[in-house]
Amino acid sequence: MAVVSVDRRTGYWDREKEIMTAAARRRYQDGWVRALVRHAWERAPGVRRRLEAAGLGPGAIRGVGDLARLPVMKKHTLPDLQKADPPFGGFCTVPMEKVRRIFVSPGPILEPLGPEFGGFHAETGMYAGGFRRGDIVLNTYAYHLTPAAHLIDEALALLGCTVVPTGVGNTDTQVLMARTLGATGYVGTPSFLMTILKRAAEMGGGRLPIQVAQVGAEPFPESMRRAFQDEYGIIARQGFGTADLGMLAYECTEARGMHLVDDAVLQVCDPQSGEPLADGQLGEIVATVRHESYPMIRFGTGDLTVVDGSPCPCGRTSARMLGWRGRADEVTKVRGMFIHPRQVDETVARGGGAARYQAVVTREGHQDGLTLRVELPQGADAAAAPAALEAAIRDVIKLRGRVEIVPPGAIPDNAKKIDDQRKWD
Numbered sequence: 284m285a286v287v288s289v290d291r292r293t294g295y296w297d298r299e300k301e302i303m304t305a306a307a308r309r310r311y312q313d314g315w316v317r318a319l320v321r322h323a324w325e326r327a328p329g330v331r332r333r334l335e336a337a338g339l340g341p342g343a344i345r346g347v348g349d350l351a352r353l354p355v356m357k358k359h360t361l362p363d364l365q366k367a368d369p370p371f372g373g374f375c376t377v378p379m380e381k382v383r384r385i386f387v388s389p390g391p392i393l394e395p396l397g398p399e400f401g402g403f404h405a406e407t408g409m410y411a412g413g414f415r416r417g418d419i420v421l422n423t424y425a426y427h428l429t430p431a432a433h434l435i436d437e438a439l440a441l442l443g444c445t446v447v448p449t450g451v452g453n454t455d456t457q458v459l460m461a462r463t464l465g466a467t468g469y470v471g472t473p474s475f476l477m478t479i480l481k482r483a484a485e486m487g488g489g490r491l492p493i494q495v496a497q498v499g500a501e502p503f504p505e506s507m508r509r510a511f512q513d514e515y516g517i518i519a520r521q522g523f524g525t526a527d528l529g530m531l532a533y534e535c536t537e538a539r540g541m542h543l544v545d546d547a548v549l550q551v552c553d554p555q556s557g558e559p560l561a562d563g564q565l566g567e568i569v570a571t572v573r574h575e576s577y578p579m580i581r582f583g584t585g586d587l588t589v590v591d592g593s594p595c596p597c598g599r600t601s602a603r604m605l606g607w608r609g610r611a612d613e614v615t616k617v618r619g620m621f622i623h624p625r626q627v628d629e630t631v632a633r634g635g636g637a638a639r640y641q642a643v644v645t646r647e648g649h650q651d652g653l654t655l656r657v658e659l660p661q662g663a664d665a666a667a668a669p670a671a672l673e674a675a676i677r678d679v680i681k682l683r684g685r686v687e688i689v690p691p692g693a694i695p696d697n698a699k700k701i702d703d704q705r706k707w708d
């Protein structure tokens with residue numbers, strides 16, 4: 284049986300220690316960004332074509348600050364780029380005999396895994412989430428076609444953990460293996476971990492030995508995190524990654540947002556222009572990842588987030604990504620700020636709730652107007668509601684907006700969350 288005595292809540296992964304200060308991180312990232320772009324220019328014709336189209340040479344990107352000179356490559360363009368220059372769109376820098384695996388993601392999009400180990404950068408996050416040498420880990424992500432299981436598998440090997448590649452499903456086998464092997468760790472979706480824990484209770488034999496879990500690929504409500512902690516004694520932390528980019532962000536023990544990994548540069552950008560936005564603004568995740576054999580540079584994921592640059596109580600100095608906030612193709616730009624239907628939901632929840640609601644965007648003269656139309660639930664305090672909702676609009680959307688209380692039935696069943704009524708002719 285595994286004996287894991289190290290405190291899972293303290294300490295840093297080896298390389299994190301070296302690049303802990305903000306200034307050191309900047310030097311580190313400037314260095315690898317510069318080298319990666321030059322390397323890609325020489326060996327990845329797809330990257331070279333993008334640089335040339337932007338009028339840039341191999342030395343034009345001297346560090347993180349120059350990245351925005353290169354237009355964003357949108358994820359949805361990859362299938363066509365790969366068809367035009369098969370199999371990898373000219374983005375793979377190594378010959379086929381050096382490719383260890385080829386993953387197939389929906390699209391279809393092909394992702395080569397080159398000779399380097401740990402190119403997906405998941406080990407830092409696994410360590411911060413509490414995984415330690417000696418853990419025996421059930422890896423329940425799918426091992427076929429897509430890369431998630433493999434990227435976690437390599438990270439666990441780097442940490443010195445033992446992997447049980449159980450894959451998806453087979454709940455009874457998962458329970459049996461957890462007990463037989465004394466598995467201390469779990470990787471997969473949070474909902475499947477709950478399924479396993481409930482099934483274990485039905486099968487009898489006491490609590491499973493699992494102490495730590497890295498979850499992802501679906502929303503992870505705080506209520507579920509508390510249940511893992513309080514009812515099952517499991518530290519559960521989430522990460523954010525994509526098939527093309529690997530792990531981009533991870534939760535530390537504080538679980539207040541996901542720290543950005545140092546081997547990726549995550550920029551929150553205007554989904555239309557690709558310009559980086561200031562901290563705290565909603566925008567598209569555009570990432571550049573230190574991955575020599577498949578360098579994704581200024582890759583637009585189509586996912587939205589907000590980044591918080593304030594210090595974390597854990598002592599890490601990296602900025603934190605405040606969760607997944609929807610898809611970039613659903614945003615509406617109002618007075619220079621992007622708003623997403625999920626922010627409208629959050630605003631109403633914070634402002635005391637509503638039976639139905641809709642944000643309406645109008646144009647008055649040269650100014651955008653934002654009005655939140657709300658049908659209040661029965662018994663709600665109609666006098667206090669507008670002020671609470673207006674405050675919530677400022678907090679969540681970072682704009683001033685009006686609140687209009689409308690009678691029941693005024694907002695149709697199938698109304699869009701954001702109704703953009705502006706005319707631009």
Ligand SMILES: [Zn+2]
Nearest residue numbers: 535537595597
């Ligand atoms: Zn932290």
